[in-house]
Amino acid sequence: MDTELAKLSDLTITQNQFKTAAVHFNVKTIEDLYAAIGSGNARLQQVVNYFKQLDDKFTPTPELDPQSLVREPQLGKNTSGDDNGITVSGVGNLLTHMAKCCSPVPGDDISGFITQGRGISVHRQDCEQLANSLYQQPERFVEVQWGGDDKQSYQASTLIIASDRQGLFRDISTIIANEKVSIIGIESHSDTTKNTMSMKISMEVTGSELLSRVLEKIRQLDDVIEVKRL
Structure with missing residues (x-):
């Protein structure tokens, strides 16, 4: 009987699974389950379907890679230069780039720091690296604001x-x-x-x-x- 069940369900059925099925179908032992199937009190296909559900329940879901x-990253996004959506107060046409130490995004309070050769580095105002840089060179501070491009x-x-x-x-x-x-x-x-x-x-x-x-x-x-x- 168990060989027939395994063939129909295409599953390897353990003794513990048989015991669980016996409880599910309101019988006391595995032999009682066999008898219930033989007498028609429990349909063979119902038992097969139950074993399939058990197999699905205990088969781990594959982990994502x-x-x-x-x-x-999208082309033209988050790059150095004037495409960052930043406006600079009181300074001419300087390039800007987002500081990697704090990675500001629109909605953050920001400040600028004039670097040597790389234009203006834009930081979150709570950035520790910005605070350290301004402590050493406060004259390099510049006000900056977010522009109006909300699609960037x-x-x-x-x-x-x-x-x-x-x-x-x-x-x-x-x-x-x-x-x-x-x-x-x-x-x-x-x-x-x-x-x-x-x-x-x-x-x-x-x-x-x-x-x-x-x-x-x-x-x-x-x-x-x-x-x-x-």
Whole structure:
């Protein structure tokens, strides 16, 4: 009987699965399950379908390859030069570039620092590196503002620390994809002693409001310990 069941269901059925099925079909033993099938009290196809459901339930969902979701940055976006959507107060036609130390995006309070040979470096006002640079060379400070182009994309990075569990990255990437945000870089590290995973994800966003919404949704996931913008 068990050979016939295995052939029909195309599954390798264990004794524990038979015992679980016996409970499900309100009989006490595996032999009682056989008898119920033989007498017609339990249809063979019903039992087969139940075993298939058990197999689906305990088959792990394949993990996503994080790098499969990485996309190239859009051409012409987040590049050095006047295409950054920045206006400069009191200074002529200087190039601007987004500082990689803090990666400002529209909606952030920003300031500029006049560099040697690279134009103006645009920082978030709470950037520690900007504070250090201005402490040494305050005369290089310049006021800058965001322009009116709300379609431009900017790179932003976030650090996520969570319990290392199956499906973690799938849940995170689903949130990012649902917000129509592109992932352009991923770095991850597992701490086996703490059973945690740290993940740095670089994304392209159009502003701080969108980025904050994505990070807040990630914070609400089970097993997420910390989410912070870099």
